[in-house]
Amino acid sequence: MDFKRLMVFFSLALLILLGWEQMFPSPKPTAAQQAAQSQQQTAPANNTAQEATLSPITPITVTTDTVKAVIDEKSGDLRALYLLKYNASSDEGKDFVLFDDSKAYTYVAQSDLLNANGQLLLKDVPFQAPQKQYTLSGDQVEVRLSAPETNGLKIDKVYTFNKGSYLINIRFDITNQSGQPVKLDAAYRMLRDSSKPDGEGYFNHTYTGPVLYTPSGKFEKVTFSDLDDDFKSGRDQAEYVRRTDSGWVGMIQHYFMSTWILQPKDGTSVCTNGACQIDISRRSDNLYSAGARVPLPEIAAGATLDFPIELYAGPQTTSVISQVADNLQLAKDYGKVHIFASPLFWLLNKLHDYVSNWGWAIVLLTIIVKAVLYPLTNASYRSMAKMRAVAPRLQSLKEKYGDDRMALQQAMMKMYKDEKINPLGGCLPMLLQIPVFIGLYWAIFTSVELRQAPWIGWITDLSRPDPWFILPIIMAITMFIQTSLNPPPTDPLQAKMMKLMPVIFSVMFFFFPAGLVLYWVVNNILTIAQQWYINKTIEKQRKNGVVVP
Numbered sequence: 001m002d003f004k005r006l007m008v009f010f011s012l013a014l015l016i017l018l019g020w021e022q023m024f025p026s027p028k029p030t031a032a033q034q035a036a037q038s039q040q041q042t043a044p045a046n047n048t049a050q051e052a053t054l055s056p057i058t059p060i061t062v063t064t065d066t067v068k069a070v071i072d073e074k075s076g077d078l079r080a081l082y083l084l085k086y087n088a089s090s091d092e093g094k095d096f097v098l099f100d101d102s103k104a105y106t107y108v109a110q111s112d113l114l115n116a117n118g119q120l121l122l123k124d125v126p127f128q129a130p131q132k133q134y135t136l137s138g139d140q141v142e143v144r145l146s147a148p149e150t151n152g153l154k155i156d157k158v159y160t161f162n163k164g165s166y167l168i169n170i171r172f173d174i175t176n177q178s179g180q181p182v183k184l185d186a187a188y189r190m191l192r193d194s195s196k197p198d199g200e201g202y203f204n205h206t207y208t209g210p211v212l213y214t215p216s217g218k219f220e221k222v223t224f225s226d227l228d229d230d231f232k233s234g235r236d237q238a239e240y241v242r243r244t245d246s247g248w249v250g251m252i253q254h255y256f257m258s259t260w261i262l263q264p265k266d267g268t269s270v271c272t273n274g275a276c277q278i279d280i281s282r283r284s285d286n287l288y289s290a291g292a293r294v295p296l297p298e299i300a301a302g303a304t305l306d307f308p309i310e311l312y313a314g315p316q317t318t319s320v321i322s323q324v325a326d327n328l329q330l331a332k333d334y335g336k337v338h339i340f341a342s343p344l345f346w347l348l349n350k351l352h353d354y355v356s357n358w359g360w361a362i363v364l365l366t367i368i369v370k371a372v373l374y375p376l377t378n379a380s381y382r383s384m385a386k387m388r389a390v391a392p393r394l395q396s397l398k399e400k401y402g403d404d405r406m407a408l409q410q411a412m413m414k415m416y417k418d419e420k421i422n423p424l425g426g427c428l429p430m431l432l433q434i435p436v437f438i439g440l441y442w443a444i445f446t447s448v449e450l451r452q453a454p455w456i457g458w459i460t461d462l463s464r465p466d467p468w469f470i471l472p473i474i475m476a477i478t479m480f481i482q483t484s485l486n487p488p489p490t491d492p493l494q495a496k497m498m499k500l501m502p503v504i505f506s507v508m509f510f511f512f513p514a515g516l517v518l519y520w521v522v523n524n525i526l527t528i529a530q531q532w533y534i535n536k537t538i539e540k541q542r543k544n545g546v547v548v549p
Contacts, residue, residue: 051283052110052120054079054101054191060129062143064136064161066314068095069168074126076145076157078109078168081313083256086451089199092461097198098256098313106287107192107251109258109311111170113155114185114293121184125150127157139163152178166314167324172307176299183298188260188309189279189291190251194224197253201511204254206446207333210280210290211259212249217241219330222290227282236281243275249292250312252331255448255463258313260291261325270309273297315448318349332446340439341446344369348443358462359455362444362515366522369440373433374530381531384486385538386421441516450515462515469510471517476506478524485531 058073070080081099088094099107113121127145134141143159153176160169176182190210197208210222217240226238246269250259262276263269270276274295282288299305312324322329334341347368351361370377393415401408416422444450451463458468466472479502509517 051285052077052112052123052187052189053285054106054108057101060132060134060143060145062134062136062141062159062161064141065163066166067161069159069161071143071145071159073129073132073145076111076127078159078311078313080108083166083314086315089197096256098258105193105195107190107258109313110187110189110191110291111157111172111309112187113172113174114187116183118185121153122147122150122155136161136163149177152176153182166312166320168311168313169308170311171309172296173304174296174299174307175304176301179301181298181300184296186294186296186307186309187291188294188311189289190249190258190260191283191287191289192251193287197256200254204445204511204513206254207335208253209251210249210288211252211257211331211333212240212247212278212280212290213325213327213330214241214244214247214278216244219327221333222280224282224288227280227288231282238280240278240280242278244278244292245269245271245275246326248325248328249278249280249290250331251290252316252333254446255316255451256314257316257321257331258311259325259328259331261310261312261328262292262294263325264310265323265325265328270294270307315451316446317448318345332448334439334442334446337435337439337442340435341443344436344440345443345447348447349449352449357455358450358453358515359459359518362462362518363522365440366519367526369436370523370526370530373436376433377527377530378534381527381534382538383422385531385535386419388486388535389538390415390419390421440519444515444519445513447515450513453515455514455518459514459518462518463513465511466514466517471514471521472506472509472512475509475517475521475524476502478521478528479505481528482524482531485528485535 052075054077055072055075057070057079059079060071060073062069062071064084066084068080068082068084069078071077072079078099079101080097082095083098084095086096088096097105099109101108115121125147127147129143129145134143140160140162143161145157145159147155147157153174155175156173158169158171158173160171162169170188172186174182174184194209200206200208207221207223209224210227211220212222213219220240222238222240230236230238244262246263248259248261248263250257262271271294276295277293278291279293280288280290294309296307297305310324312321312328314320316329316332318329318332321331330338344365348358348361348365351364352358355361355364394412397408397411397415401411448463451461453462454460455462458470459466480499483498483502509520
């Protein structure tokens, strides 16, 4: 297999990396999903039956060691959330903004109580808090919002923030003084617009939008475009499970997520009083909602109900989110190559535990993957080495037979047979490697663990492009060296293209995270060493008259 074919394979792999979701749309729902969905076709709309709008804010500020949160005192909505341990993608001097309610970017968390008719219980009843600012001083800080008694119900909404955590506990304390039993539902939703996350570009695009996990439907993504189609047609056709007894639902984007946890890991589901009703939709105000309506236990006259739920709003750190809820790590979206990317990240994480540096962990991972794939790459490089060795004879045959293609083909086939060369011998091994390369790409690309993680010297953040372009330049040099080790194209136009390919690829990698470029550079260096050794070995064997198998 000549270098042209090799570059075609790598180009194909790169195209797949950049457009995997567009090339391969999400599969149709399984039988279990269809059965669960069919039960909901005649069900009433849930927590969007009456949309909770975003009114002007009366801010309450809560500061912990991990977040700065802004709660609207009147509605009790979580209207802004700054992640203090992460800098903004577009400005390293600012904190990363996950939630906000500005005109340019809307992304908030809402929690409400609904009556039996699905109407907002406290639509025009504002909460009040004893103070406007809270700061974590111990292990946790609590913010209690109290509403005036309404229809004989005394309602408090309580936020609890914990030290070192991105889990927020949100609890309704309800005292029934109405003189009769009361049945209520709680509605929880993530609400956001469709704007691109801060810092997203063409070369670092990942899925942004609603996600959910249920035992029957497993991990599902519901795209903004599907919800747009539903909104325009007036029909609820988006494919996802509508009812569940457990799981989680929310929104994800590159590196970060926000999800309502319907059942904590090793804990009790909040859906014990009837299946929770999932609602993912586009609203009339052009915001997108992802949440659930949860039936509460009946509250007897004179009784009090404390009903908590947890909201995870923070980074997609695998070691953390895997302990929050079952399969929450699936929110770290590897797409269709999850079967490859997940174990590769597991190995990367183990290597980091050993060397305590994500850059060196990437180097070690690349070496290990290269060693595992050695039998496949060895077959490819031996094929290329033999083609390289007979390249002068091939050129002579082309000059001898000129435009007589039939005679040229016959002479080439005879030469390949005599030299025991299979011109396609390196194709299959290279094709088999592509899923692994793609999986490794996504394992590195989607890992928030690499965000703000230094390697050496000038590389202070492996998730950002190399500030001095040193790694892309080294990559270009290694690609030129690889070109010289491969069979030279006999077509002058192809030869010029092969000289341009390293430049084109390097310019593209100027915009890639340094961690990804580091992987390619190390892989190229190992490939050069392997291919150089194979070329020298075959040349030596041919000089000694040995027929190379």
